[in-house]
Amino acid sequence: MKKISRRNFFQRSTSLAAGLAVTANSGRNLLPGQEARPTVRRYKPFGKTGFMVSDISSGAGARDANMIKYLYDSGINFIDTARQYGNHEEVIGQSWDKVPRDKMFIVSKWSPRVVTADVTKQKLMEELDISLKRLNTDYVDCMMIHSIGNPGYGGLERISNPAIYEAFDEAKRLGKMKWSGASAHSVTTVEEIGWGVDNDRFDVVLVGANFLTHGLEPVLKKAKAKGIATMAMKTMTIYKYDLGIKELKDKNTNARQAVIKWVLASDLFDTMVIGMRNYDMVNEYLSVSGTTSLNGEDEGLLSIIEKNISNKYCRPGCNGCVGTCPNKVPIWDVLRYKMYFENYGDEKYAMGLYKQLPEKTSAIMCTDCTDAPCEGACKYNLPVKQRLLEAHSQLTIS
Numbered sequence: 167m168k169k170i171s172r173r174n175f176f177q178r179s180t181s182l183a184a185g186l187a188v189t190a191n192s193g194r195n196l197l198p199g200q201e202a203r204p205t206v207r208r209y210k211p212f213g214k215t216g217f218m219v220s221d222i223s224s225g226a227g228a229r230d231a232n233m234i235k236y237l238y239d240s241g242i243n244f245i246d247t248a249r250q251y252g253n254h255e256e257v258i259g260q261s262w263d264k265v266p267r268d269k270m271f272i273v274s275k276w277s278p279r280v281v282t283a284d285v286t287k288q289k290l291m292e293e294l295d296i297s298l299k300r301l302n303t304d305y306v307d308c309m310m311i312h313s314i315g316n317p318g319y320g321g322l323e324r325i326s327n328p329a330i331y332e333a334f335d336e337a338k339r340l341g342k343m344k345w346s347g348a349s350a351h352s353v354t355t356v357e358e359i360g361w362g363v364d365n366d367r368f369d370v371v372l373v374g375a376n377f378l379t380h381g382l383e384p385v386l387k388k389a390k391a392k393g394i395a396t397m398a399m400k401t402m403t404i405y406k407y408d409l410g411i412k413e414l415k416d417k418n419t420n421a422r423q424a425v426i427k428w429v430l431a432s433d434l435f436d437t438m439v440i441g442m443r444n445y446d447m448v449n450e451y452l453s454v455s456g457t458t459s460l461n462g463e464d465e466g467l468l469s470i471i472e473k474n475i476s477n478k479y480c481r482p483g484c485n486g487c488v489g490t491c492p493n494k495v496p497i498w499d500v501l502r503y504k505m506y507f508e509n510y511g512d513e514k515y516a517m518g519l520y521k522q523l524p525e526k527t528s529a530i531m532c533t534d535c536t537d538a539p540c541e542g543a544c545k546y547n548l549p550v551k552q553r554l555l556e557a558h559s560q561l562t563i564s
C-alpha cells in the first residue's frame with residue numbers, strides 16, 4: 167500500500183480547500199428531477215428534548231463559517247462536534263453572526279482522554295468552559311462523554327465515575343448545557359450504552375450504526391422507550407468504495423445515498439450525523455432527506471455493497487476479537503482510523519489519531535505475528551492482519 171508523504175499530504179489538503187470554492191451548489195449528485203438546491207424534508211422529535219431535529223445532521227468537516235451558514239440555509243439545524251475535532255468548535259463559534267444560535271442544536275464532547283475513572287468535577291467544568299469559549303457561546307445544547315465502549319479509555323469503571331454526573335448536573339444548573347449524553351462506536355458499545363440507559367445517565371446517545379452493524383437494536387429500542395434521543399454516526403461505510411463497483415453505476419441513487427436511506431428508513435434513530443466538508447456533500451446527502459422506507463432498488467444496492475465490502479469493514483459494536491491479540495493491538499481503533507483515512511478522506515485526522523498509539527501496541531506488531539489469532543475470532547472473515555498492516559502503512563507519515 168502506497169504511503170503518503172508529508173509533502174504530498176499537504177499538497178492534497180491545499181487542493182481540497184481550493185476545490186471548495188468551485189464546488190458550491192453545483193447541483194451534482196442529485197436525484198433525477200430534483201431541484202438544484204436540496205433541503206431538509208423531514209424533522210423528527212429529538213427524544214424528550216422537545217427539539218425537532220433535521221433527519222440528516224452535520225458532523226465535523228466544515229472548514230469555515232460560510233459552510234455552517236450553508237448547512238443552516240439547507241435546513242440542517244443540528245451539528246455534532248467535539249474537542250477532538252481539530253478547530254471545528256471554533257469554526258462553529260465564528261458563525262453566530264450568520265446563523266441564529268438558538269436555532270442550531272450543538273452537541274460537543276469532552277476529549278476521551280480527559281474523562282477518566284478518577285477525573286474530578288472541577289476538571290470537567292474547566293474543560294466545558296474551554297469548549298464554550300471555542301464555540302463562542304454561553305451554552306451547549308448537549309455535552310457528551312466521548313467514545314465510551316472503548317476498552318482503551320477505561321470501560322465501565324471510567325463511565326461510572328460519579329464526578330461525571332455531578333459535572334453534568336452542575337453545568338445544567340448553571341445553564342451551560344441543556345442535555346447530557348455519550349457517544350460510542352467501539353467494541354463494548356452495547357454494554358456501556360446499555361449501562362447508561364439502564365441507570366438513566368444519558369438524555370442523548372450517539373452510536374456507530376449502519377446497515378452492516380448488528381446487535382445494537384435492543385439497547386436502542388430500550389433508549390427510545392425511555393425518551394432518550396438517539397443518533398447514528400459512522401453511517402458512511404462506503405464513502406469511496408462505490409467508485410470501483412461496476413454494478414452501482416447508473417442507478418437512481420448512488421451508494422452513499424443508499425446507505426443514508428437505510429438509516430433514514432430505520433425507526434431506531436432520531437437523526438444521523440455525517441461529516442460534510444463541502445457543498446456538494448450537503449447537496450448529495452440532502453437529496454435523500456425525507457426517506458421513510460426503502461424500495462427494491464435501494465435494497466438491491468445495499469446487497470451489492472455488502473457483498474463487496476463485508477470482509478473489509480470492521481463493525482462498530484462488534485467485540486469478536488477483544489482479548490485475542492497477545493500484543494494488545496487495539497484492532498477496532500486501527501481499522502477505524504483506516505476507515506477515516508481511506509473511506510472518509512480525513513487523512514490528517516486519521517494519522518493524528520494513529521500517532522497517539524504507543525508503538526508497542528501499534529499495527530507494526532502484526533509484522534511478525536505468524537498465527538494471527540485475531541482472524542479466527544472475526545465472524546465477518548476480515549483478513550485482519552493484512553488490513554492492519556495496510557493501515558500502518560497508510561497512517562504512518564514517511
Ligand code: SF4
Binds near residue numbers: 531540
Ligand atoms: S495479527 Fe497478531 S499482532 Fe496483529 S492484531 Fe492480530 S493477533 Fe495482534
Ligand code: SF4
Binds near residue numbers: 480486498548
Ligand atoms: S475485526 Fe472483526 S471481530 Fe474484530 S471488531 Fe472488527 S469485525 Fe469484530
